[in-house]
């Protein structure tokens with residue numbers, strides 16, 4: 001048994017559509033396997049000891065909130081970048097994903113500086129890209145589907161050779177509604193536009209993060225399988241609904 005710690009960045013500012021449900025899912029899946037999971041909230045100005053945590057999670061937020069968070073996050077950019085290079089599992093949703101890139105250009109043309117970790121640019125355009133989305137991904141070493149919900153004005157383009165997309169869009173919009181890709185993957189970092197309960201409906205993605213956390217602790221990367229009957233049923237139902245809509 002081990003005790004895992006997940007840092008939840010800016011829960012009061014970056015938590016649209018119940019993105020926090022992803023943390024509840026990770027915590028439960030660790031507990032069901034006999035581990036403890038402590039989730040600790042990090043607000044503006046609060047310290048993050050990247051060496052003492054097993055994962056970072058940050059949800060989506062509006063342009064205004066992205067601006068507030070960026071001002072704080074940039075102060076920790078070096079430590080955050082080093083942790084990502086050291087394979088820290090990180091999940092960034094929507095507004096948080098956009099902040100990892102060079103810039104975010106809002107509807108009024110204002111340029112919000114990003115953390116600049118990757119050569120990614122996001123520019124807002126009309127209409128907003130909203131709806132249920134179905135992806136195909138090889139995140140877990142075999143092709144699986146991912147179901148979710150997206151709602152973003154930003155069109156994101158990955159111009160960085162180091163990055164892979166999180167998935168290929170089967171139905172929906174994805175990064176920009178044009179190139180058929182959704183999100184990004186680098187080491188154990190996933191950035192995605194998929195909001196809300198992404199991990200509960202996609203247990204293989206949840207277990208990708210749990211395996212990565214366990215591996216960094218030198219624990220067997222093989223984790224006990226869980227009976228995912230309900231989760232798989234939820235996934236299949238949403239998938240069916242998306243494919244038939």
Ligand code: GLN
Pocket residue numbers: 016059060061062063093094095096151152153154155
């Ligand atoms: N403001 C960003 C956009 O609309 C992100 C919004 C969000 O996190 N849903 O593209």
